[in-house]
Amino acid sequence: MxxxxxxxxxxxxxxxxxxxxxxxxxxxxxxxxxxxxxxxxxxxxxxxxxxxxxxxxxxxxxxxxxSAGDSDRLLSALSETLADPLFAPYSPTLHELKLVTQNAPGFAHALISCHQAYRLNSEQLASFDDQMIRTNSFSEPTPYEEVRDFFHFVDNYVHELDVSAERLAARLDLPERDPVAALAEHLETQHRVRLLKAGPNEEILRRYDPAARALFLSPYAPAATRSFQMAFQIAALELEAEIDAIARRAEFRTPEAVEICRIGLQNYFAGALTLPYQPFLAAARELRHDLELLAARFGASLEQVAHRLSTLQRSGMKGVPVFFARIDRAGNITKRHSAARLQFARYGAACPLWNAHQAFEMPGRIIRQLAETPDGVRYLSVATEIAKSGGGFNAVQRRYAIALGCEISYAGDFVYADGLDLTARSAFDPIGISCRICERTDCAQRAVPPLKRRLAVDHNRRGMLPYALM
Missing domain, CATH: 1.10.260.40 (lambda repressor-like DNA-binding domains)
Known part of the structure; x- marks a missing residue:
């Protein structure tokens, strides 16, 4: 290769x-x-x-x-930033962008932050027009966006928490033991925390009462969800100082971002505890990344398994570089991370030609796609629909699609590549990152023109789109 x-x-x-x-x-x-x-x-x-x-x-x-993973992520974010018409007519070459991200990454991050502030301010102006009270808060990223970018640029891997989780998993004999029983026993013996069922009218997954030392869990949640919530509580009880230190080092702008990050770090520990690094990495290689078999072996959900695969970035012991995303029915990317060259758009919906959207049409099935992005890089992508419910006929069901994939050079490590012709160019669907930055001129699914292209309108001719790109 x-x-x-x-x-x-x-x-x-x-x-x-x-x-x-x-x-x-x-x-x-x-x-x-x-x-x-x-x-x-x-x-x-x-x-x-x-x-x-x-x-x-x-x-x-x-x-x-x-590895060039960090530079690739920063390069993708900087490229999307400079695609904004704000920077016209300047159009940097790939070589120029690489020089900036490799030699001055701090400058690249600062430029991305400035553009993000400009974009947020513009959106507020468009929404509130002359009625808006102009304050600095409108020119800053939201706390959620700050935390999202924090995890994105640390490669979705937090070494201190991952190692602590792996050590505790070894002491609890995970994944050999049933995680629900092992984590419940640990909470009771080490922290005197009792597990109780949440009330029938409580629409919660988890509620902790520190005074009573009681952890209430939804009786309708699947076992994988209950074990994850117990692991989350263990993080809150045992790693408060470590988590606070990591959040402080991130130097977030607001207390809200710090709190959101603390939740994210506790979630990270929970995933690392229920799916400990080395046993999970070994199983992923053995089972060729079969999501269903991995979920069965570790007592986890498909989403937990797919998300964990995207965090296997330990130095000297990395897994296959994969991308992972969770998408709602409106096309919003609610979770995203990529250790591959494919980087998701920071703004807007995902490409409609991506098979993640098709997953909603085929519930219960894992669908496969060979795809090629405009830069010529080819990928194997798998997607499936997942449903989350609070239980019962009248409960609201939240539906998402999860997608996982890798560059085609790693496809042989995935069971999902079996039977596919990885050599035929015609087998690869052309996809993009998002319409606003995609340069394809012949896409029938285009929602909006690319930002930096002029339009030509012929009133005497109509093709797939009402305009042509110049």
Missing amino acids: ATGKLYIGRRVRELREAGKATQAAFAERLGISTSYLNQIENNQRPVSAAVLLSLAEKFQIDIASL
Whole structure:
């Protein structure tokens, strides 16, 4: 499999400066010329395999940690930001964007934040017009968006919590034991917390009474949901200091964002405890990422399994880089993460040609799709519908589609690739990220024109769309 060139100039420069070495001394230790080191540090040349091995041997650098995943995510976010007509007529090349994200990631994040503030302010102006009271709050990202971006840019992996969860899982003999029984016993013996059923009129999944040391769980929730909620409570009881420290380091703008992040981190621990890293990674490889078999083995839901697969980003022990998303019936992406090159749109709905939308038409089935994005990268995508209910005939059912996939070079690691022709170009459906930034000119499902294209309207001719893109 061909691999992309690796430009890690900023990382190499930071390593050299941390050791207070000159370029000449550092180059001599690596066994390369000073001019070559200078070109590497300025991202004018990629690092060779020999230099990588020398870094690993002489400076204890984990080669796996030098993946381009972080840069790819930042590159995607910056590209979407600069696609806004606000920046017309400037159109940066891919090389320019890579130079910024690799050499000045802080600047790229700052520009994205500025654009986000501009966009939020514009939306408020459009909604409230002259009646709006102009305050700084309208030019800042919402607390939810702040937390979403925090998890996005830490690669959806929180090492301290993941390792703590794995250690506790080993002590509780998970996943060999039934998670509901094991977690209930731990809460009772270690924290004197009793498990009780929530009342018939309580529309809750979990309610904790600290005074009575009682955890009330919905009697109608599936076992996977109950075990997850117990694991969440364990995080709240045992890892408060660690979670608070992580949230403080993120330097959120508002107390609301801090609280939302704390909930997110407790959810992260719960997923890591019920699906401990190394046993889950081994099972995923053994079962070739079969979602249903993994769910059965660990007593988890399909959504929990798919989400956990997207967090397997531990240095030196990474899983297959996958993308994961949860979509509601209106096309809103309510959960998203990608360790692959496919990056979801930060604003707007997902591409209507993506098979995630088809999952609502085929409940109970896992559907497969071979897809190609405008940049020529090909993917295997699987999607299925899930339903969440509070129980009973009159209860409201929330319906979502979950989608999971990987770049086609990893498709052989997935059972869902069996029987598909991965070599035929005609087998791949053309999809995009979102209509507003997709440059395809021949898409019959286009909802809105791309931001940076002019339109031509011919009153004497009508094609699939009422305009042509220039």
